[in-house]
Amino acid sequence: MCLGIPGEIVEIMADREDFAMVSVAGVKRAVNIGLLTEDEIQLKAGDWILIHVGFALSRIDEAEAAHSIKMLEGMGQAYTDELIALAQSDLASDR
């Protein structure tokens, strides 16, 4: 649960307050972006975020995302487990 996982915003969900569709390790997931909505620059498609327990915790740049992904892949099981858990948690499916 302590991992921060990078994801790339695919689209801000118009029909769901505070949610964005995010691509994480090639799979699309709904992630809550409510903690970043007051930033000066609005999040948009193509931005990278660090995801922690279903919430975007901070905005990161593409280079940082690439570093973290590489490092997480090196972690093996802990990262795999986190991705499986993220995949199973379908936060978009109901409101």
Added chain:
Amino acid sequence: MRFVDEFRDAEKARVLSARIAALCEPGRHYKFMEVCGGHTHTIYKHGLEDYLPETVSLVHGPGCPVCVIPMGRLDDAIAIAEQPDVIMTTFGDMMRVPGGRGSFYDANAAGADIRMVYSPLDSLKIARANPDKRVVFMAIGFETTAPSTAMTVLRAAAEKLDNFSIFCNHVTIIPAIKAILDSPDLRLDGFIGPGHVSTVIGCRPYEFIAREHGKPLVCAGFEPLDILQSVFMLMTQLAQRRCEVENQYARVVPWHGNPKALRVIGQTMALRPYFEWRGLGFIAQSALQVRDEYAAHDAERIFSVPGVRVADPKACQCGEVLKGVLKPWECKVFGTACTPETPIGTCMVSSEGACAAYYNFGRFTRDRVKEATRS
């Protein structure tokens, strides 16, 4: 991928290693604490201590949220889970944590409905789907995780989802660092500050460590080179007789943190007068509880919580490990009675726990890295 190769270059690690060595004053020993379990993990996985001169050592701090939950709190959580119509939800990391009467796994096997979730929002979904059940989220974590719980409570309140509550065990990092600074057991030269916690609280709350305790702190990223770079920054401060809070992880950590995250925590949670930490004992104002305004979502008010206090097993030396006084392998039961499969203490359960990290990686690195870096 260009970035990654550049960043993870072992050559760079060797250069940093030499620069750190050059800063060592003859006859002086240096001891830095990495507060965060994520850092402990990186240090053992990459054998980073082997890139450091023998006079520079890293000790592990209390920054693994699973590790610091006392057994009594887990027993309380299980007591809640055993009440009628309750669905207890928890992060997977908590499932194997041993309490005084076994773990969540054991309670689940004995008939309690305990489900693993990835996010507190999953618990909310379970609550919506099960209006006739009382759904409780076992909330744990430092300031990294507390904002997510806070947002979930706000959502539950907005939806008037009265069958959803949290069993709040959120802890705060600063009082734990204070407790370590005040402990007579340990002489530290500085801190490697936590990365993700700092994205929420920023760097300013650490300033008292430099100002009042005369120790430098550098907020660090999770890459091996980030940690070596942070040690180099700490050593540079000491060599220049400076003592400040610096941010090595500025590419992720804003100096002022995340104001919205801090606000939602403050809106839904208040400091407890005191809270028990595993191994560290009671620490004043070190944890959060649900504010009166959100009492409808506070499991401690909805259920009768026994408030159990359980002494740690005699053999367990997690307290010393969490304070950085003992290295994992110095615990008497490390690797024998206590392993990741049969954990006695919490530090062996979470992959961020110092004992688990050392068990999984530590034993193999030291000699291998020496070999690889010999030129």
